[in-house]
Amino acid sequence: MLITLTTDFGTHDHFVGVMKGVILGLAPRVTIVDITHEIAPFQINEAAFTIAEAYRWFPKKTIHLVVVDPGVGTTRRPILVEAQGHRFIGPDNGVFSFLYDSGPHKVRAIKNSALALKKVSRTFHGRDVFAPAAAHLAKGVTPTRFGKLVDDAIRSASLKPAETKKPSGIKARRWTGTILHVDRFGNLITNFHMKDFAELRTRPFEILAGNQIVRRLALTYAEAGLGEVVAIEGSSGYLEISADQVSAAHKLGCRAGSPVELEIFY
Amino acid sequence: MLITLTTDFGTHDHFVGVMKGVILGLAPRVTIVDITHEIAPFQINEAAFTIAEAYRWFPKKTIHLVVVDPGVGTTRRPILVEAQGHRFIGPDNGVFSFLYDSGPHKVRAIKNSALALKKVSRTFHGRDVFAPAAAHLAKGVTPTRFGKLVDDAIRSASLKPAETKKPSGIKARRWTGTILHVDRFGNLITNFHMKDFAELRTRPFEILAGNQIVRRLALTYAEAGLGEVVAIEGSSGYLEISADQVSAAHKLGCRAGSPVELEIFY
Amino acid sequence: MLITLTTDFGTHDHFVGVMKGVILGLAPRVTIVDITHEIAPFQINEAAFTIAEAYRWFPKKTIHLVVVDPGVGTTRRPILVEAQGHRFIGPDNGVFSFLYDSGPHKVRAIKNSALALKKVSRTFHGRDVFAPAAAHLAKGVTPTRFGKLVDDAIRSASLKPAETKKPSGIKARRWTGTILHVDRFGNLITNFHMKDFAELRTRPFEILAGNQIVRRLALTYAEAGLGEVVAIEGSSGYLEISADQVSAAHKLGCRAGSPVELEIFY
Secondary structure: OEEEEEEOOOOOOOHHHHHHHHHHHHOOOOEEEEEEOOOOOOOHHHHHHHHHHHHHHOOOOOEEEEEOOOOOOOOOOEEEEEEOOEEEEEEOOOOOHHHHOOOOEEEEEOOOHHHOOOOOOOOOHHHHHHHHHHHHHHOOOOHHHOOOEOOOOOOOHHHOOEEEOOOOOOOEEEEEEEEEEEOOOOOEEEEEEOOOOHHHHOOOEEEEEOOEEEOOEEOOHHHOOOOOEEEEEOOOOEEEEEEOOEOHHHHHOOOOOOEEEEEEEO | OEEEEEEOOOOOOOHHHHHHHHHHHHOOOOEEEEEEOOOOOOOHHHHHHHHHHHHHHOOOOOEEEEEOOOOOOOOOOEEEEEEOOEEEEEEOOOOOHHHHHOOOEEEEEOOOHHHOOOOOOOOOHHHHHHHHHHHHHHOOOOHHHOOOEOOOOOOOHHHOOEEEOOOOOOOEEEEEEEEEEEOOOOOEEEEEEOOOOHHHHOOOEEEEEOOEEEOOEEOOHHHOOOOOEEEEEOOOOEEEEEEOOEOHHHHHOOOOOOEEEEEEEO | OEEEEEEOOOOOOOHHHHHHHHHHHHOOOOEEEEEEOOOOOOOHHHHHHHHHHHHHHOOOOOEEEEEOOOOOOOOOOEEEEEEOOEEEEEEOOOOOHHHHOOOOEEEEEOOOHHHOOOOOOOOOHHHHHHHHHHHHHHOOOOHHHOOOEOOOOOOOHHHOOEEEOOOOOOOEEEEEEEEEEEOOOOOEEEEEEOOOOHHHHOOOEEEEEOOEEEOOEEOOHHHOOOOOEEEEEOOOOEEEEEEOOEOHHHHHOOOOOOEEEEEEEO
8 A cells, every 4th residue: 555745854853763663553555655845844735735645556456645834733724635536645735635625535534533643732733643544445444434534624725816906908818827836947837827818829919927927938048048038838637837957946936836927928 | 774875975875785694695694774964074963963863773683894994994883782672783983872871772893804804895894894793683683692791882072961161150050062953844853862961941042153153942843933043852852943934054154073162050 | 676776857747656666567576776876967977977876785686877968859769788796777878888888788779569558748758768778677577678789889078088189398198088087076087997097096197177286196185175176086996076174066067977187297
């Protein structure tokens, strides 16, 4: 049985190791795979994007543990999500928003304290609640034993761009979106999905990100001139903002969570 | 059987991969878990803190390999420690100091060259001595075969704060401590343990760390005002120094090993 | 069965996790070991150095996957290399150059599309081609089924220093080399191997790297004076450039791929 880990814990501290110790103490035969521990601290949308991009490449029945949890210690619920033949465990704060849009799914509020560590701290539910839940699920405890189905799981409002007031005087539409993820090369992955914004391929547009206006859609990173900032259709289907050979994140002063404005002209 | 790794090797070089290759060549059925490879170079106290916080969350009999080893190639001894039902392997330089305080323990100087690689370099005992020792232990070689018990294992002097000269004229006591660890968020974990310094909860005090004097003990990180530097009782029981939403390490110019002064007034 | 991974993907994105998901979906019993994912982007020579230093410490028959692949999506071939009892999979761009020099070896161009994912993208062959090839090999598919032997695999021109024009008027020889790797401590590992340049131990020389001329061969890092830049014979046998207690890479403004000039005087 496979368990994947996606957190904002980084790899400097002992936190990730401790979660693995708890899992392997309860379920010694599990194989654990790190997706990443470098989600920007508390960036729920970045975690949501990352697990949505990653999970489908694992075999069915894999358990995906996502611990980006600014509400740890409050009343936010731990949840177990079944979707697309995979299982997901994490806080009910929007980290699984993409899955809710991907098709039929079940969400359970985890309530069974017999499936957590005996002593639950207020600050480290990754260790005390989520890791043991994943281990018990891996060992065959059925989802129904974790808790009841709920239908009010939290969806992240900002995963889809919001249309904003039309500018007066010119024929255009305008949306406000956000940066879902900054990749290793500093490319900014926005929440504008090309299947919803196919007009970018044919109409003039302006994207405002950080201190820069972008007007060109390139087909490949290489198409951009040296230092030029362009939009491209990324491998995940989302519009990316990219600067040739340099980090667009640095050049534009953007990071995960930064706003992006799009205007399409008619 | 589980083997954990805690080193200052970083993840840019091939060193950690090589240690795993040596272990898995000798003991193919072992599961290896990284605690961290980001211990600040040569910071023995940070390694000691990290393994002390991590080991108890693993199942009994786990083997914990700690390689922070500024004395590699000198006459410092490799040791095998049995404590709390766990086994520990590393250099005799203080990295296991916390364990010696935690209860009964046995320390052996590793002398049996049949349990190391045939050719031992002067610069990489992680590969040549410690990794093979852990693999052989995992495969069932008994501790007695590694070497004889010793009673003079090195303890790190600075794991406990030292009381310093009383300031004259005012009723106060004064201690010099150190930063054990800087976590991902830049919080400074000191070696002042709240069980020894419970008076911090009731008496006025001053903590001098880097360029800053701290006078307030907060209950949570969130309690600090924007940019305010406060002391808090961390999840490990140690006093931490934290700056709201920014890195206290950057703000105060401190890192693992930096000194911290505490004065309590009566 | 063991599979090692060496890439320039970093650990911020989901890419490495996805490759592991593909491997474990096809070959659930495989153990995966990360060598590093911090190869400098597109630095083929650094990848070549890293895998050459790492592979021999793993048991025979280990499969080493190397994905540093600036030519992804072009006509560059995926290859399977058998050498020294190990197996290697990656792009035919020079990443296995050191192996070709190490003794007898077989290189096959991977052509069998049944051993890749059904849909192969233009941008992520690590997931679509290389990971499934490694998984199938681990499960026992014979090398002959991957494709035919080829004898024109690409060797990196710059793995060996090139002798350049003799300076006139003085008795000396001159070579141009390169930085193969920058290690965690900022030491610069050059492609001057001491077995080819043993004269460095006995004759006067000058090394020009970045903005610095180095004239001294030290035996240990510690031998350098504070801040002094020296050459040393590294543990891999290559000449390294090192600055006492500070990063030589920062001090000299060098990185993997930077040129190094050597002049030996007679």
